[in-house]
Amino acid sequence: MSFALAELAVRFGCALRGDPQRRVDHVAPLAxxxxxxxxxxANPRLTRELAGTRAGAVVLEAAQAxxxxVPALITDNPHALFARIAALLHPTAPPSAGIHPSASVAPDASVEASVEVGAFALIGSGARIGARCLVxxxxxxxxxxQVGADTRLVARVTLLPGVRLGERVLIHPGAVIGADGFGFAREGGGEWVKVPQIGGVRIGDDVEIGANSTVDRGAIEDTVIESGVKLDNLVQIGHNVHLGxxxxxxxxxxxSGSTRIGARCMVGGGVGVAGHIQICDDVVIAGRTTVSGSIREPGTYASLWSAEPIARWKRIVAGLKLAARRGSGGRGERGGAG
Amino acid sequence: MSFALAELAVRFGCALRGDPQRRVDHVAPLAxxxxxxxxxxANPRLTRELAGTRAGAVVLEAAQAxxxxVPALITDNPHALFARIAALLHPTAPPSAGIHPSASVAPDASVEASVEVGAFALIGSGARIGARCLVxxxxxxxxxxQVGADTRLVARVTLLPGVRLGERVLIHPGAVIGADGFGFAREGGGEWVKVPQIGGVRIGDDVEIGANSTVDRGAIEDTVIESGVKLDNLVQIGHNVHLGxxxxxxxxxxxSGSTRIGARCMVGGGVGVAGHIQICDDVVIAGRTTVSGSIREPGTYASLWSAEPIARWKRIVAGLKLAARRGSGGRGERGGAG
Amino acid sequence: MSFALAELAVRFGCALRGDPQRRVDHVAPLAxxxxxxxxxxANPRLTRELAGTRAGAVVLEAAQAxxxxVPALITDNPHALFARIAALLHPTAPPSAGIHPSASVAPDASVEASVEVGAFALIGSGARIGARCLVxxxxxxxxxxQVGADTRLVARVTLLPGVRLGERVLIHPGAVIGADGFGFAREGGGEWVKVPQIGGVRIGDDVEIGANSTVDRGAIEDTVIESGVKLDNLVQIGHNVHLGxxxxxxxxxxxSGSTRIGARCMVGGGVGVAGHIQICDDVVIAGRTTVSGSIREPGTYASLWSAEPIARWKRIVAGLKLAARRGSGGRGERGGAG
Structure with a gap:
């Protein structure tokens, strides 16, 4: 499918500089x-690539026009406009309505006629799958x-009993939603007694969950993921977490379990967040940070130390241990040898 | 199913304060x-919620009674007693004996008649599945x-050849037990030669393994997980590890591979443990800690640094680098510019 | 299958000390x-175990002979020679040509007659599976x-559209190759607009990918994994990453996405690498290190701090914060209270 730049400018309400009849049919990097x-x-550091581009058109800010x-579509938020046009040029194939002959669908499951159910998929008793879903x-x-309309479970997704998904949710292969939380009581001898995990998982609309990520069911009450949340691959969400x-x-x-993260937060990769804490709205956590306590002010937080050449790193650690001993008045550290 | 408090007090050997005829049929949070x-x-910080509860009964310590x-069941370990009663009130459904028509079971596999085998499950040649298991x-x-009696593989669990599970093991969806360990020899040019991974995995009784976790087979001898071990989601156990x-x-x-962790240890989330080391019994590792060397004394260990606002964190890192240079006598760090 | 030491010495071009007729048929640890x-x-610390071994033969360096x-096979690289002989003694079973009756293979997929396709496997339209592969x-x-010859997908591997694998690739269960990258544009109100992920994944020859690892497709251009790369379990490779x-x-x-790592690098476990950076050839990253910026010199890099007893760790952190305040001249940190 191709579109004239004039059509795109009208449809997305942006300014156009250049030939309105020029047509584009796919997206590509500048170079x-x-x-x-x-x-x-979107990145001003790529201005040199802009100068050499042969693209049919470029989405950019007015300052770069x-x-x-070549022709330009001008907007305050080039990344978002580009994303919308790219979705138009590269649409997701709609589900191909019907149930694969190898699939196993419980007689009392409710599956809309417009749903696509793939090979070797299993839909359990009483499950409800909304219109135009992909299983x-x-x-x-x-x-x-319960799965809301237009939700897409790409392949090999597991939704355990107690899970409810909103509309337009997208879940990538291998994700497991609704497994037991990690809840045990400890006996005097160190043996663990399992605490039954009887809560569910409630997921809002327009949520995306990455490949092989895991979202545990609640212990008693539900784990909650609100609308518009995006989780990357290999992310673990403990029981009774609430994501805004x-x-x-x-x-x-x-x-970790029972932690509450507010709305519009951005949490980097490889981060660990302790259980039973609160993070307010609009917090940014840098990648690889550890969050041990609640965060009550919006802003950016970090605790990473980036790689150093190993010899230098060893000197840093040795120096820091010495500095720490001095800093603490030499008490206690290594038997008080300050 | 509902139980009178008197029945619960007798069955679990705890004290009861209040109406013995009061019946409860589910668990819920205080509020x-x-x-x-x-x-x-269990948490004394919730005493205010206790004062306002309308529960049929509360499990607690004598000091809180x-x-x-409302009526109280009194015990030294409220969390463990609660877990046991919750399991009584919310029992796991027993397996529904039989093999789903879509499952594929090798003719020479041994599957007890009481086993439930789900849709699209595959049981290979010579496998042995004990009584009342769920596959x-x-x-x-x-x-x-080999899978011991009363073991439950919830869904989409992979057990590769060489794996032996004990009784009452519970494995959550997506877990992979017995994949090859990460074993390679390096050639002069940097190419890797795979070291065949021919050991197995031995898992004891009452072990629980979380969703999408991975336990590698041994290189030559077995990877071993002793009875009562509990692994959360997305945990990686390298080849030839031994967990007490x-x-x-x-x-x-x-x-990491070949590391030996003792009995009754508690390892937090996001921890990394190096290979070929020993951790003795009764060690607690705080979440997000890195363990590079053996630990020979019971106790709690940590190495995390928690998140700071990013501007403060940058000052800390700058200050620490300077302190480290002073601490190390100014030698070497950044060309000796101390 | 058993082999005389003389046969092994000739086949692998190594020196033999001891009885050339001695036969071995499996591998085992020294003890x-x-x-x-x-x-x-391979590890000189095991010399004492060497002295007591009853093995049929030992592969070792000349200095240890x-x-x-017992008889010895002598080489400069005992680990690599051992790996090669172990592969001879413990060969991987060749695929058992044929398609399991429960599998679902698209009529227009191209599957060589020598391929083994297992139970409940799905091969989509137009896919091409090379000779002697295991699906x-x-x-x-x-x-x-597209899947090159002699590639083995052990079980429950997902390859999404746009993935091309070379020859002799080995992928362990649960791995997901070609899921969408984590690409979103942000609107003013904090809502995310998905950036369509239309690139593919190109994987070279002799690559191994561990259980439950994930390799995302590129956003526009491809994610690339060159030949001979080895990934362990639960590894995440973001969109448009290039691994040498x-x-x-x-x-x-x-x-993270768009990062380029050179050839012959060794990256430890639990490492996090930021996006859009470059790491040159022959870099070693110690386990648990965070890499926030590009690395342009070969060598070993680290940023881990290993576990300390918790009381000592708390003193270290307190001392370091004080040292950092001094180091930074007391400005700003906690309101300038230096």
Whole structure:
């Protein structure tokens, strides 16, 4: 499908500089784009690439328009406009309505006629799957699970009993939603007694969950993920966590049980957040940070120490241990040898 | 199912204060409990919630009983007693004996008649599945694998050849047990030669393994997880690791190959433990800690630095680098510019 | 299968000391080996175990040969030679050509006759599977995916559309290759607009990818993993990452999007690498290190701080904060209270 720049400018309400009849049919990076491609400039460091681009058009801010050798679509937020046009040029294939002959659907499950159910998918008793959903190959949908319209479970997604998904949710392969939380009581001898995990998982609309991520069911009450939340791959969400709307969490991050994170937070990759704490709205956590206590003020927080050459790092650690002993008045550290 | 408080007190050997005929049929948090719910107080900070509870009964310590406005079950370990009663009130459904018509079971596999085998499950040649097991939908059980009685593989669990599980093991969806360890020899040019991974995995009784966790087979000898061990989600256990009985490991933690962790250890989330080291019994590792060397004394260990506002964090790092240079006598660090 | 030491010495071009007719048929550790076992000594700290071994033969360096009480195969790189002989003694079973009756293969997929396709595997439209491949049980191979000869997808591997694998690739269960990258543009109100992820994943020859690891497709251009790369379990590779040949990455490590890592790098476990940076060839990153900026010189880099007893750790942190305030001249930190 191709679109004239004039059509795009009207549809998305942005300014156009250059030939309104020029047509684009795909997206490409500035340096690789040909005259049928749409590109974008969000990072001013790429201005040199802009000067050399052969793209059909570039999405950019007004301040950069003067440097653009080809037609430009001008907007305050080039990244977002580019995303919207790219979705138009590269639409997701709609589900192909029907149930694969190998799938196993419980007789009392409610599956709209417009739903696509892939090979080897299992839909359990009493589950309800909304219109135009994709239940991809190998998915396991537990008894009583509810899935809102236009939700896409790409493949091999597991939704255990007690899970409710909103509309337009997108879950990537291998994700497991609703497994037991990690809840045990300890006996005097160190043995663990399992605390039954009987809560569910409630997920809002427009949530995306990455490959092989895990979201545990609540212990008694529900784990809650509000609308618009985005989780990357290999993210762990513990039982009874509450994630506020539009919060995004990058890969390999773990959020421990009963922690509440506000709306519009951005949590970097490889972060660890302790359990039973509160993080307010609009907090940014730098990648690899450890969050041990509540955060009550919006802002950016960090605790990472970036890599150093190993010899220098060893000197730093040795120096720091000495400085720490001095800093603490030499008490206690290594038997008080300050 | 409902139980009178008198029945519970007798069955679990605890003291009862209040109406012995009062019946409870589910568990709930203090603040949300109605008169048919059992609740518990383990955290003294919740005493205010205790004062306002409408629960049918509360499990608590004797010291708190005076503050409880409703009947109380009194014990030294409220969390453990609550867990046991909750398991009685919310029992796991027993397996529904039989093999789903879509499952694929090798003719020479030994599957007890009381076993439930779910849709699209595969049980390989020579595998042995004990009485009352659940082999959930989409599980892959390799040739020769042994699974003890009353073990539950919830869904999409992979057990590769060489794996032996004890009784009452619980494994959550997506876990992979017995994949090859990460073993390679390096050639002069940097190419890697795979070291065949021919050991197995031995897992004791009453072990729980979380969603999408991975436990590698041994290189030559077995990887061993002793009875009562609990692993959370997204935990990685390297080849030839040995985990002692009743050790618990929280999510997103990785234990590198050939490391031996003792009994009754508690390892927090997001921890990394180096390979080829020893950790003795009864060690607690705080979340997000790095363990590079052996630990020979019981106790609690940590190395995390918690998040700071980013401007403060940058000053801390700058100050620490300067302090480290002073601490090390100014030698070497950044060309000796101390 | 058993081999005489003389055959092994000729086949692998190494020196033999001892009885050339001695035969070995399996590998074992020094301490557990019987006279039909081959063992090896790569770590000089195990010299005492060498003195007591009853192995049929030991692979070792010339310098250790004098301490060996049994026949020895002598080489400059005992670990690599041992790996090669172990692969000979413990060969991987070749695929058992044929398609399991429960598998679902698209009529227009191209699957060589020598391929083994396991139970409940799905091969999508237009996919091409090379000679002697294993597509294990529960694998999902998307439309148009290309898989080179002799590649083994052990079980429950997901390859999404746009993925191309080379020859002799080995992928362990649960790995997801080609899921969407984590790409969103942010609107003024904090809502996220998905950036369509239309790139693919190109993987070279002889690559190994561990259980439950994830490799995202590129946003526009491809994510690239060059030949000989080895990834451990639970590793996350973001969109548009480029990994150079023979680079190895240990478990629980995440590489953020658009980062380029050179050839022959070794990245430890639990490492986090920021996005949009460059790491040159021949870099070693110690386990648990955070890499926030580009690395332009070969060498070893670290930023971990290993566990300390918690009381000492608290003193260290307190001392360091004080030292940092002094180091920074007392400005700003906690209101300037230096």
């Amino acid at each position: 690789a784009a040909d005259p049928t491609a749409l590109s974008f400039l 003067g440097h653009c050798p 991809g190959p190998g998915c396991v949908i537990g008894a009583g699970v 709307a539009h919060t995004a969490i990058a890969g390999c991050t773990g959020i | 949300a409990a109605d008169p048919t719910a059992l609740s518990f107080l 005076g503050h409880c406005p 959930g939908p989409g599980c892959v059980i390799g040739a020769g694998v 009985a009743h050790t618990a490991i929280a999510g997103c933690t990785g234990i | 557990a080996a019987d006279p039909t076992a081959l063992s090896f000594l 004098g301490h060996c009480p 294990g049980p529960g694998c999902v191979i998307g439309a148009g995916v 040949a023979h680079t190895a990455i240990a478990g629980c490590t995440g590489i």
